[in-house]
Amino acid sequence: MRVNAGFSRLLRLDGIWVRGVRFETDRVVVWVALRRRRLRCPLCDFSTPHRHNRQRVESTWRHLDLGVWRLELRAQLRRLECPEHGVRVKSVPFARHASGFTRDFEQLVAWLATRTEKTTIKRLARIDWDTVGRIIARVGTDELDPDRLHHLFEIGIDEVSWRRQHQCLTLVADHIRGQIVWGTEGNDSAAADRFFTELGKSRTGAIEVISLDMGPGYAKSAREHAPQAIIAIDPDHVVALANRALDDVRRVYWNELRRIGDRDAARRFKDARWSLLKAPENLTDNQTTTLRRLRRAGGEVWRAYTLKEALRAIFAPGLTVDDVTILIDRFISKAARSRLQPFVRLGQTIRRHRDGILQAIRLGINQGRTEALNNKVRLITRRAYGFHSAKAALALVMLSCAPITLHPPHESHPQQA
Numbered sequence: 001m002r003v004n005a006g007f008s009r010l011l012r013l014d015g016i017w018v019r020g021v022r023f024e025t026d027r028v029v030v031w032v033a034l035r036r037r038r039l040r041c042p043l044c045d046f047s048t049p050h051r052h053n054r055q056r057v058e059s060t061w062r063h064l065d066l067g068v069w070r071l072e073l074r075a076q077l078r079r080l081e082c083p084e085h086g087v088r089v090k091s092v093p094f095a096r097h098a099s100g101f102t103r104d105f106e107q108l109v110a111w112l113a114t115r116t117e118k119t120t121i122k123r124l125a126r127i128d129w130d131t132v133g134r135i136i137a138r139v140g141t142d143e144l145d146p147d148r149l150h151h152l153f154e155i156g157i158d159e160v161s162w163r164r165q166h167q168c169l170t171l172v173a174d175h176i177r178g179q180i181v182w183g184t185e186g187n188d189s190a191a192a193d194r195f196f197t198e199l200g201k202s203r204t205g206a207i208e209v210i211s212l213d214m215g216p217g218y219a220k221s222a223r224e225h226a227p228q229a230i231i232a233i234d235p236d237h238v239v240a241l242a243n244r245a246l247d248d249v250r251r252v253y254w255n256e257l258r259r260i261g262d263r264d265a266a267r268r269f270k271d272a273r274w275s276l277l278k279a280p281e282n283l284t285d286n287q288t289t290t291l292r293r294l295r296r297a298g299g300e301v302w303r304a305y306t307l308k309e310a311l312r313a314i315f316a317p318g319l320t321v322d323d324v325t326i327l328i329d330r331f332i333s334k335a336a337r338s339r340l341q342p343f344v345r346l347g348q349t350i351r352r353h354r355d356g357i358l359q360a361i362r363l364g365i366n367q368g369r370t371e372a373l374n375n376k377v378r379l380i381t382r383r384a385y386g387f388h389s390a391k392a393a394l395a396l397v398m399l400s401c402a403p404i405t406l407h408p409p410h411e412s413h414p415q416q417a
C-alpha cells in the first residue's frame with residue numbers, strides 16, 4: 001500500500017483524498033483535498049458549483065494524535081459567494097466552522113471534559129483550558145438534543161456560581177427526566193425571562209410545577225410567565241440554607257476561641273466543619289469521633305447542629321404532608337426561640353415560604369430527588385473554575401447534565417474492513 005493510501009485509511013475521514021504526507025520535527029502533516037465538487041457555505045445550507053475566484057486559502061486542523069505524534073491536516077480551500085453570508089471559505093465535512101480541530105479531536109476533548117479534571121485533559125490533549133472551553137462550546141451547540149424543551153411539566157430553576165462567588169449561571173432542570181435542559185448567564189429574573197421567552201407561550205402554558213430557591217427573582221418571573229404553575233420550594237435549598245446557618249454559628253464560635261487565645265481548641269474546631277455539615281451517615285470514623293466530642297461539649301454549636309439535623313429529617317422520603325406540616329411548624333417556633341441569630345433568620349425565611357415548601361412535599365419533590373442532580377451540577381461547575389467565559393462553563397454543565405450522549409471518537413466511526 002502506498003503512503004497516501006495508507007494514511008487515507010488511517011485517518012478515517014469521509015470525503016477526502018490524501019495528497020501527501022510530511023514528517024516534521026514535532027508533527028506529521030497530511031495534505032488533503034476534498035472529494036466533493038460543490039462548494040458549501042460554512043454557515044448555512046447554500047451550495048454552489050462556482051468558486052468565487054482562483055484564489056485558495058490554506059487551512060490547518062489538528063486531528064487525533066498518531067502514536068506520540070501530533071497529526072495535522074492541511075488543505076487549500078476555495079472560496080464561494082453565499083447570497084446571505086457573502087464570500088466565505090467553503091466548509092469541510094470533518095471540522096466545525098472556524099475550528100482548528102477536526103470533529104474527532106473535539107469529540108475526544110468533550111468526552112474527556114465530562115469525565116475528568118482539567119490537568120489530565122490539558123496534558124493528554126496538549127491544549128490549554130480556554131481552548132477546551134471553546135471546543136466544548138462548539139460541541140454543545142451541535143450535539144444537544146433539539147427536543148429537550150418539549151414535554152416539560154415539572155421544572156426547577158436554580159442558580160449556580162461557576163467562578164468564585166459572583167459569576168452565576170441560571171439552570172433549568174427537567175425534574176421528570178432528572179436532567180438540565182437549559183441554561184444562561186446571570187441569576188436574576190431577566191435570566192428566567194429569557195428561558196420562558198425561548199420556551200414560547202404554548203409550552204410555558206403546559207408547565208404544571210416550578211420548583212425554586214427562596215429568592216425573589218425567579219419567583220417573580222415564574223408568576224408572570226406561568227401563572228398556572230404551582231410554585232414549590234425545592235427542599236434541597238431549605239437544607240442548604242440550614243447548613244449555611246450552622247456554618248455561621250460555627251464560625252462565630254471558632255473566632256471566639258481564637259480571640260481568647262485557645263489555639264489548640266481553635267484548630268481542632270476548624271477541622272470539625274465537615275463533621276457538622278455532612279449527613280451523619282456519610283461521616284468517616286474520625287469525623288464521627290469529632291461529632292461525639294462536639295456533643296459532649298454541648299453549647300451553641302451543638303444546638304445549631306441539632307436544629308439543622310431536625311430540619312433535614314423533615315425532608316426524608318416517606319413522611320406524609322400532615323407529618324411534615326406539624327414538623328415544619330415545630331421547627332419554625334424552635335428556631336424563633338433558639339437565640340441563635342442565623343437560625344432565627346432561617347425560621348423567618350421558612351415561615352415566609354411555608355406554603356411553597358409544603359407544595360413540594362405534596363408533589364413528592366423530596367430532598368433526595370433534587371439533591372443528586374444539584375450535587376452533580378456543583379461538581380461540574382467546580383471543574384469549570386478557571387474558564388474565562390460563561391459560555392464554556394455553561395457548555396460543560398450542559399454536556400455533563402443535559403440529554404446528550406458523548407462517545408469517544410472510535411465508537412462513532414462504523415467499523416471498516
Ligand SMILES: [Zn+2]
Pocket residue numbers: 041042043044045046082083084085086
Ligand atoms: Zn451562507
